Amino acid sequence: MQIQILYTMNKIFAILTILLLTGCSIGGEKKVKIFSVEKPRENLNYPMPTPLQMEEIFWHIITSKNAEEVFKKLEEAGIDPVLFGITDKDFQVLARNFAQIRQKLQETNNLLQEYKKYYEGENNGKM
Amino acid sequence: MFTQIKMIITLIMVMGLAGAGVYVMKLRADNATLKANQVKLETAITEQTKVLEQQKKDFDAIMESNKKLNVLINTFKKDLQDLDKRFTKKNRDIGKLALQRTKSIERIVNKGGKNAARCIELASGADHTEAELKATLKSQINPECPALANPNFVHYE
Numbered sequence: 001m002q003i004q005i006l007y008t009m010n011k012i013f014a015i016l017t018i019l020l021l022t023g024c025s026i027g028g029e030k031k032v033k034i035f036s037v038e039k040p041r042e043n044l045n046y047p048m049p050t051p052l053q054m055e056e057i058f059w060h061i062i063t064s065k066n067a068e069e070v071f072k073k074l075e076e077a078g079i080d081p082v083l084f085g086i087t088d089k090d091f092q093v094l095a096r097n098f099a100q101i102r103q104k105l106q107e108t109n110n111l112l113q114e115y116k117k118y119y120e121g122e123n124n125g126k127m
Numbered sequence: 128m129f130t131q132i133k134m135i136i137t138l139i140m141v142m143g144l145a146g147a148g149v150y151v152m153k154l155r156a157d158n159a160t161l162k163a164n165q166v167k168l169e170t171a172i173t174e175q176t177k178v179l180e181q182q183k184k185d186f187d188a189i190m191e192s193n194k195k196l197n198v199l200i201n202t203f204k205k206d207l208q209d210l211d212k213r214f215t216k217k218n219r220d221i222g223k224l225a226l227q228r229t230k231s232i233e234r235i236v237n238k239g240g241k242n243a244a245r246c247i248e249l250a251s252g253a254d255h256t257e258a259e260l261k262a263t264l265k266s267q268i269n270p271e272c273p274a275l276a277n278p279n280f281v282h283y284e
Contacts, residue, residue, distance in 0.1 A: 051253035054244035088222030106250035
């Protein structure tokens with residue numbers, strides 16, 4: 001009878017020992033889950049450049065005939081009787097140069113808008 | 128002898144059952160793997176479709192943008208040609224004209240300068256005035272840069 005009890009006790013002890021040794025691994029370690037969330041890049045959101053405000057200038061046309069009259073008028077108006085002149089041909093060149101500068105400005109502004117629209121969406125492309 | 132045969136048969140049965148169990152487990156594992164693969168493939172196909180759609184959208188946007196810029200550059204060429212024409216049309220010599228009609232040319236040059244300055248303002252991003260937007264006649268437009276200043280003006284002879 002005593003041997004039987006000892007035998008049962010041994011069994012229980014063996015089972016408990018096994019449980020004690022393997023208890024922590026029941027169910028296993030929890031796996032670490034890694035999420036990758038795609039976050040869009042922040043918009044640069046620079047405001048569009050402020051439009052230029054041009055100041056008005058007056059062009060005097062001086063010929064050999066009216067030169068005296070023009071200088072007299074300048075003196076009467078209290079303006080120094082001195083003019084910075086260009087020839088008719090140079091005036092054409094100046095007009096062309098200004099047109100090219102304006103076109104470059106427009107092209108650059110347009111490119112900027114298109115880039116903004118492409119990378120930041122339709123709403124941000126507006127000026 | 129009989130006991131040994133019984134043991135062998137029992138062992139074979141136990142091993143057979145264990146083998147069947149392991150095989151079923153393997154089939155289950157394979158099934159789970161295949162299911163997971165299927166889900167991944169479906170997700171990949173959806174993602175690929177999205178990527179392709181986005182690529183198409185991007186391509187269309189790039190094409191449209193290129194078209195716009197080409198139109199703009201052609202407008203620039205025309206504007207410069209028009210400017211040259213204004214100085215040289217019908218063998219016009221602005222110097223001689225200025226000698227003959229000094230005051231008129233001075234007025235025209237100053238008006239042209241004012242218009243050109245307005246063109247620069249618009250090119251730098253200034254808003255159009257209502258008059259600029261409504262202009263449809265040659266007498267109403269800014270002849271220095273009609274395409275830029277008067278978007279509703281249609282060129283006519």
